Amino acid sequence: MGTDNHWGDVDMNDMGKENEAERLEEYLEFERHLERLQQEKRPRRPRRMTPGQAKAYQMAALFRTAAPGAAEPDPAFAARLEAQLEGTLKGRGRWVRSLLPAPRSSSMSRRSLLAGGLSAAAGLAAGAVLGGVMEQKISNAQQANTWNTPLVGLGKDWMTIGNAADIAPGQMKQFRTETLIGYVFHNDEVPDIENGQSEPEWIAMSAACTHMGCIVAWNSRDRKLHCPCHEGAFTRYGTPAAGSQNYLRSLPRMQVQVRDGQVWVQVPLPLADASSDADE
Amino acid sequence: MAEGGIKTKGKVGAASPAIDAQSFRTLYQENLGVVYRFVYSKVGNREEAEDLTSQVFLKAVRGLDRERGSQSIQSWLYQVARTTIADYWRAFYKVRATSLESMLEQGWEEPAEERVEMASYRPEERVRHLLDLLPPHYREVLTCRFLLNLSIKETAERMRLSEANVKVLQFRALKKAAEVG
Numbered sequence: 001m002g003t004d005n006h007w008g009d010v011d012m013n014d015m016g017k018e019n020e021a022e023r024l025e026e027y028l029e030f031e032r033h034l035e036r037l038q039q040e041k042r043p044r045r046p047r048r049m050t051p052g053q054a055k056a057y058q059m060a061a062l063f064r065t066a067a068p069g070a071a072e073p074d075p076a077f078a079a080r081l082e083a084q085l086e087g088t089l090k091g092r093g094r095w096v097r098s099l100l101p102a103p104r105s106s107s108m109s110r111r112s113l114l115a116g117g118l119s120a121a122a123g124l125a126a127g128a129v130l131g132g133v134m135e136q137k138i139s140n141a142q143q144a145n146t147w148n149t150p151l152v153g154l155g156k157d158w159m160t161i162g163n164a165a166d167i168a169p170g171q172m173k174q175f176r177t178e179t180l181i182g183y184v185f186h187n188d189e190v191p192d193i194e195n196g197q198s199e200p201e202w203i204a205m206s207a208a209c210t211h212m213g214c215i216v217a218w219n220s221r222d223r224k225l226h227c228p229c230h231e232g233a234f235t236r237y238g239t240p241a242a243g244s245q246n247y248l249r250s251l252p253r254m255q256v257q258v259r260d261g262q263v264w265v266q267v268p269l270p271l272a273d274a275s276s277d278a279d280e
Numbered sequence: 281m282a283e284g285g286i287k288t289k290g291k292v293g294a295a296s297p298a299i300d301a302q303s304f305r306t307l308y309q310e311n312l313g314v315v316y317r318f319v320y321s322k323v324g325n326r327e328e329a330e331d332l333t334s335q336v337f338l339k340a341v342r343g344l345d346r347e348r349g350s351q352s353i354q355s356w357l358y359q360v361a362r363t364t365i366a367d368y369w370r371a372f373y374k375v376r377a378t379s380l381e382s383m384l385e386q387g388w389e390e391p392a393e394e395r396v397e398m399a400s401y402r403p404e405e406r407v408r409h410l411l412d413l414l415p416p417h418y419r420e421v422l423t424c425r426f427l428l429n430l431s432i433k434e435t436a437e438r439m440r441l442s443e444a445n446v447k448v449l450q451f452r453a454l455k456k457a458a459e460v461g
Binding site: 027036037041042045048052055058059060062065067068071072073077078081082084086212246247 | 301304305308312313316317320321322323324325326327328329330331333334337338341342367368369370371372403404406407408422425426427429432444447448450451454455457458459461
């Protein structure tokens with residue numbers, strides 16, 4: 001090879017000897033990364049990079065700015081972000097992601113649930129403010145430190161998402177309503193009564209990643225919820241998993257109860273239902 | 281940037297102050313390109329650049345809590361952008377660290393250009409400067425792959441090298457660029 005190129009004194013055969021730590025797989029992985037950059041797509045970067053590796057990857061990003069037409073914001077993106085920011089500034093908030101239509105399960109009167117003493121065991125107590133943004137209130141100081149991600153919506157109602165007997169301890173079940181996709185986790189951990197830090201038996205949480213709103217997926221092997229967009233992960237309790245704590249907040253929780261063998265979750269109402277509920 | 285800074289309403293330090301719509305548009309239009317180019321130069325692709333630029337502006341508008349001069353606004357946006365990028369890259373680092381400071385203590389170096397102001401940040405000029413500092417074969421492989429956007433195969437043909445060698449060469453060239461820069 002060294003004689004077949006026009007670089008004269010560059011002996012390409014020595015390339016593999018320069019640094020034994022560099023492996024062929026590293027080069028291939030780097031090339032796959034560059035190909036993604038050229039396609040303007042989110043690349044897959046190796047985890048746990050050494051400083052030397054990170055510099056090469058960061059330098060590749062810098063050099064991409066010299067590519068023809070790169071590094072200028074797309075007009076459609078600029079308009080989208082401007083609208084989003086204006087919405088935020090006006091206090092409307094746009095944090096609830098697009099929600100898949102799903103048949104609404106049988107609905108129980110909110111009053112009957114509350115009158116029956118079914119206050120939520122878990123997480124956040126939501127207060128509806130119709131005509132504006134509803135932000136969940138934190139029920140006590142400890143939860144304020146742990147479950148501080150607000151769930152935004154208009155009004156709320158209890159909905160059943162299935163039979164409690166069908167969700168075994170340790171199982172995570174996804175559910176969909178008209179306003180959100182969520183998970184219910186049947187906690188199989190023995191309560192730590194002495195420290196008073198235990199999680200409740202039933203936990204309901206939003207499935208929208210707190211980074212960009214992608215729907216997280218449950219992996220029963222590592223017992224984590226994984227985001228398909230940025231490789232972020234959450235524990236079965238909805239807290240950011242190791243490696244994700246720096247940029248993720250906890251998944252918002254919802255109130256959950258088991259009654260008459262059914263699991264009930266308190267979820268935001270669609271706008272039309274919230275308005276009619278307010279008129280009652 | 282509008283003369284006299286951004287007009288905000290409400291008390292200093294209030295959680296959700298209002299900002300005059302026209303002032304906001306001016307702020308946004310004058311800074312979007314600068315922020316986007318800065319972010320793009322740190323991630324190298326549109327998808328991530330759009331995500332992270334959105335994060336920067338969303339964090340920034342939530343913090344519009346007082347009158348800021350145009351210089352101050354831009355410096356502040358830059359600070360938010362820099363922190364956002366550092367947080368993003370930190371997830372890939374081998375050393376677990378909880379803050380930029382602790383990373384620096386553990387041997388991670390803040391790239392030199394991080395210390396300049398965003399307004400004077402010219403990534404394209406820096407690329408050209410780095411290319412000038414590199415040996416010819418490194419310069420050519422990076423020119424082919426990045427400035428000309430050639431594929432591995434096209435680069436290999438042009439440089440009369442095997443594709444495998446181009447892959448090695450480009451990696452080494454970028455590491456070298458990081459050293460000399």
